[in-house]
Amino acid sequence: MTLTAVIFTLFALLGLWGALVVLFAKRPVYNALGLLLNFVSLAAIYIMLNAPFLGVIQIIVYSGAIVVFFLFVIMILNLRDPLSDMDLSFKGLVAFVLMISLLSLLGVYLYVIKLPAWKLGPEGSPGKLGELLLRDYLIPFELASILLLVAIVIAVVLGKKGEEQ
Amino acid sequence: MSGQPLLIFAAKAVGILAVVLTAATYATWAERRVAAWIQDRIGPNKTGPFGLLQPIADVLKLFFKEEIVPSPVDPLLHFITPGIIMTGVIAATALIPFAENLTLADPPVGVLLLLGISALSGYSVILAGMASRTKYSLLGSLRAAAQVVSYEIPMALAIASVVLMAGSLSLVDIVKAQSHLPFAITQPIAFIIYLIAVFAETNRAPFDLPEAESELVGGYHTEYSSMRFAWFFAGEYAHVVIASALITTFFLGGWYGPGPDGVWWFAIKTLFFVYFFLWVRWTYPRTRYDQLMKFAWKVLIPLGLLNILITALIKIWG
Known part of the structure; x- marks a missing residue:
């Protein structure tokens, strides 16, 4: 593996880990931090794709401002208890249906329509x-x-x- | 690191980091000496000549102090937050152009990267309060979150005018654009806005409300002791040093100066601003919280936008 591949794999795994934390962590603070990890890893991948501007803006706007606001809200609402007592059965079903439709849409885009790979070239x-x-x-x-x-x-x-x- | 051997690059990086961290350590000594001088006291003068060994003694003391982790804290968050502030400062060090050939990294989006790092280092203060789960810390964090988010905007606006003037987002290009006249003279409004916003970003007096000891005990770091507290303490001073270096870069022409250019001009200007930070802290009273927020949103941000507009118009027709 080249160095680039190693770095890419590292950030891809970190991003995935962050996304999983967002989904499965019980404490809202950790959900927000998982989102932060996901955003930062995504920014690193943008930079690797020769789009440094997009990557840095991703850090400033999403990691710097939006997650701070999430934390701000969590602090004000004092959401320190786990959310386990929430009734998730109906919401879970809706979320599952939405996820499946999103994934199939993505599959259609990727394999049926065959979007051309986005090339920013060296002039990102x-x-x-x-x-x-x-x-x-x-x-x-x-x-x-x-x-x-x-x-x-x-x-x-x-x-x-x-x-x- | 274009073209230079990895070993030399690594040596440069370690050297620059050592200098910056030493400067941060001695900023704590300078703070106490300057405070004493302004208040007509003597200050620490027993440990070594002029008390110069005092910071080392302080660090040793903090190392051997018992580390108390209160029971209601969130252990993981409580553990990781002191590191965030230092990580941000160290990452920012890599971008600063100390002299013509003494820059570790000069990415084409350097200015934005710096703003991103600054945005991320705000998390240390916010998370510290959330991890502690006590009211003083939480109130400190709430203040910090609002303050950091608000003052980032005027700071970015001030930098945007500088970027317009220089026509580049690279820090080296920004310094080079000031080879004749520093932006502090051609962009006085941006300079003043930036200077004020930096005080809020570093949580220094008169904007040190997240840790206002008369209201909040220690603010966000109330529940930290021993070396974990030392990280916050050292982080604050490292932040002051880096912020001074950035003021030098953006507004005072970096390594350029009257007479021979070089890294010494950068050092002199930076040290002056470190002194400026201390000077303001010991001569200016703390603002009230609502005044602080109103000042950012109703004065600094409109002024910054107006300044960008004027700068852009001058750039087009001037």
Whole structure:
């Protein structure tokens, strides 16, 4: 095995481990930390795929901000007890059906439609990405920004409503 | 590590790490001496000349202290969190351009990687409080979580203006763009925003609310003792040293200076900012928590956005 393969395997296994912790850990803190491990390993794999910008943004946004917010919520709600007393039978069934449909969809994509392998090439640099986003894909990019802005405004409005009651 | 033999690279890495960690150790000594000087006391002066052996004595003492792990803690989290802060600091060391040929790594996304590392090192403070499961620690952690997330934004905005000026995300290129004039002069607003945000990121006074001893005993590290506490303590000072090195890199032209350029200019500027951190701590009172948050969201972030807009306009039409 080459060094690259060793590093890839390491991060792939770490990412899988993180994902399994998210699913099966009983304490919410560990679920959040499993998610963190998964995000960081995924970032490492992005960097190995010659997309350093994507990898680093993955760390800043997902690992740096989103998991912190999860932990923040866990702290405020004081979710320290295991979730084992929750009735999981119905939710488990729904989750299982959703998982199967997601996996079959993925299988269709991979083996039937045969998506071309995403090639960013050696130019996965921030400059190149910026050019693509702000020149070739300007309108979808701006639409996504507006969508996020709308989501923020809605969150603020909903939050305010709760305050008045 | 382009082109150089692995052994030389490893020697460089170990050497740089040793210098940074020694600087962090002596920052604790400097803190006590500067505090004493500002408060018209003498400070530690018995252990060795000028008390220079005091940090070593302190570390030895902490090594031999009993390690108390309170029963309600989460053992795994309690064990791993002290390491996170140091890991972040050490990882950041690899990216800092100390001199023209003294940089361990210069990735094309260096600035972003640095922001990522800084975001991850916030976990040490947050998890420490959650692992301890006591109210003081938890309150310290809550404050830390909100503070770290809020102040990362103005910090990133300030750096974004610098990146706009330099036209590159590589730290070496940013320093090279300052060979004539440091960004502290051409980007004064970004400089001030960054300076303020860094105080919050390192949890230093006047923004040391996560460990405000008058309200929270020890804050997030209340339940830590012996060497585990020492990791937090050393981590804070290592963070101060790295933060000073980054201010030097982003805003003061790194190794460039009047007269011959070189690593000494980098050292002088960095040490000045380490002193600046201590100076502020002992002369400025702690802010109130709501003031701290309001200041980030209502003053620093709008100001940072405006600064980016102006910088971009000047870049286009200037």
